[in-house]
Amino acid sequence: MSARYIFITGGVVSSLGKGLASAALGALLQARGYKVRLRKLDPYLNVDPGTMSPYQHGECYVTDDGAETDLDLGHYERFTGVPARQTDNVTTGRIYSDVIAKERRGDYLGGTVQVIPHVTDAIREFVLSDITDEDFVLCEIGGTVGDIEGLPFLEAIRQLGNELGRDRACYIHCTLLPWIGAAGELKTKPTQHSVKELLSVGIQPDILLCRAEREIPKGEKRKIALFCNVKESRVISALDVDTIYAVPLTYHQEGLDVEVLDYFRMMKDGEAEEIDLTRWKDITHAIRAPEGEVTIAVVGKYTVLLDAYKSLAEALVHGGIANNVRVKLNWVESEIFEKDDPLNYLENVHGILVPGGFGERGAEGKIAACKFAREHDIPYFGICFGMQMAVIEAARNLAGIPNASSTEFGPTKEPVVGLLTEWKRGNQVETRREGDDLGGTMRLGAYPCILEEGSRVAEIYGERHIYDRHRHRYEVNVAYRDKLEAAGLIFSGMSPDGVLPEIVERRDHPWFVGVQFHPELKSKPFAPHPLFKGFIEAAVKTSRLV
Incomplete structure (x- = not known):
């Protein structure tokens, strides 16, 4: 079956939650035994989000095969467990780059290159590519209907609807029913206009997912169905919930999965309730009825926009689920510690996490947070840049290297952290230089790491050979290993060739671990990453000592 x-x-x-809707629907179809694949089509002109500021677009999610993608792919993985790939996210920039490259090669045989059919054909080709035995492919189109940037993508999926036919293509439209306090009612007109906008490009939505902050009356659903030309049962309420992991349950209660299968004529008599949602019930119960609470300080430099740390925040929640506690996050801008005593912000926390980042701004504040955690025996978790700052802190204050720094901050006589210029991916050697393009030039994707036997991290993982996802262009300089280990900072995880430090830890501390990779990218609510599980477990022990 295709x-x-x-x-x-x-x-x-x-920000209506199309990504979460896609992820939740994927999870529901999975729970019914179907194999799913989720994709994102992004209308912006960047080739990928790798060069975009977190303030502009939130976090940049990284796949096992090294794609820098939209953060919604993180939702897809966290809800379905299906690893995203390079072929699951495309942008206008990438489509146009491919089309122009073909034109330069003469692939169009002298023809005039146009949005229709050449650009739309490239989008269609992407949507249909790299599919094997999946039952459902869910394609989210970024942006808002009516944006000029999104028109080629809407035209492409309109064409695909005609090509695939009704039995193989369904359109779900997410829209908003705003509550007007002065009138005391939900308004359906924005939804009507949104559907009209979609109809203007030739797409009739089959199912409407209506976001609202309060219950949608039956009369309003009937009105929407009438004006938008959909069955009343396919006007689905999408109300706010206390945790995103309740979304599959609420969408099932509203009948979204049933309506999708009914649309495709796949719903058999009596099959509507044949679905196992135990996983999601257990997850939401753990979140809503914890046995305790811990406070984690996240000392970052993009805390003004929390989407910059979306996967990180979720991974900490997963660590809480694994330990049956609520994780309260205290977001702290690292620059504060360059002016104020960390004690004023970190005295009562049960764990300190310093996440990734780029550039010198806020670095000294992160170093101060590392030092505070080390000196006060507070569980510390450093990720990527957070590991590098922990190494610099140890070098300056314990290893007798007061001028230790990173070449990311400029020339230095003590490059404890330096530009990564060469590394292995399988049997291939990849190289980078200072003047290379910024886009796609970091060490990206999943790489192997060998853990030291008997180390804390080997105990946490329960194995010595691991794979985790990277996104960085600077690396701890292995030439300083002996001095740092003499100061108590143990290099407990290395690349297989022994050249690249992947993990450091302290054994004279309750829990102090720094990793060069991004473990948050592989954490899921039903399979918390071992490091986040271990970190929150250490925080729980600290909370009981306070």
Whole structure:
């Protein structure tokens, strides 16, 4: 049986939760025994989000095969467990780059290159590519219907609807029912206009997912169905919930999965309730009824926009689920510690996490946070840049290297952290130089790491050979290993060739671990990453000592 395609669009405003809707629907179809694949089509002109500021676009999610992608792919993985790939996220920039490259090579045989059919053909080709035995492919189209940037993508999925036919293509439109306090009612007009905008490009939505902050009356659903030309049962309420992991449960209660299968004529008599949602019930119960609470300080430099740390925040929640505690996050801008005593912000926390980042701004504040955690025996977790700052802190204050620094901050006589210029991926050697393009030039994707026998991290993982995802262009300089280990900072995880330090830890501390990779990218609510599970477990022990 060929794959069926579900196209998810959004209207009225951005941030309606199309990504979560796609992920939750994928999880529901999985729970019914179907194999799913999720994809994101992004209308912006960047080739990928790798060069975009976290303030602009939130975090940049990285796949095992080294793609820098939209953060929604993180939701897809966390809800379904299906590893995303290079072929699951495409942008206008990438599409146009490919089309122009073909034109330069003469692939179009002298023809005039146009948005239709050349750009739309490239989008269609992407949507249909790299599919094997999936039952459903869910394609989310970024942006808001009506944006000029999104028109080629809407035209492409319109064409695909005609090509695939009704039995293999379904359109779900996410929209908004705002509550007008002065009138005391939900308004359906924005939804009507949004559907009208979609109709203007030739797409009739089959299912409407209506975001609202309070219950949608039956009369309003009937009105929406009438004006938007959909069955009343396919006007689905999407109300706010206390945790995103309740979304599959609430969407099932509203009948979203049933309506999708009914649309494809796949719902058999009596099959509506044949679904095992135990996983999601257990997860939401653990979140709503914890046995305790711990406070974790996240000392970062993009805390103004929490989407910059989306996977990180979720991984900490997963660590809480594994330990049956609520994790309260205290977001701290690292620059504060360059002016104020960390004691004023970190005295009562049960764990300190310093995440990744780029550039010198806020670095000294992160170093101060590392020092505070080390001196006060507070569990410390450093990720990527957070590991590098922990190494610099130890070099300056314990290993007798007061001028220790990173070449990321400029020339230094003590490059404890330096630009990574060469590394192995399998049997291939990859190289980078100072003047290379910024996009796609970091050490990206999953790489192997060998853990030292008897180390804390080997105990945490329960094995010595691990794979985790990287996104960095600077690395701890292995030439300083002896001095740092003499100061108590143990290099407990290395690349297989022994050249690249991957993990450091302190054994004279309750829990002090720094990793060069991003473990948050592989954590899921039903399979918390071992490091986050271990970190929160250490925080729980600290909370009981306070």
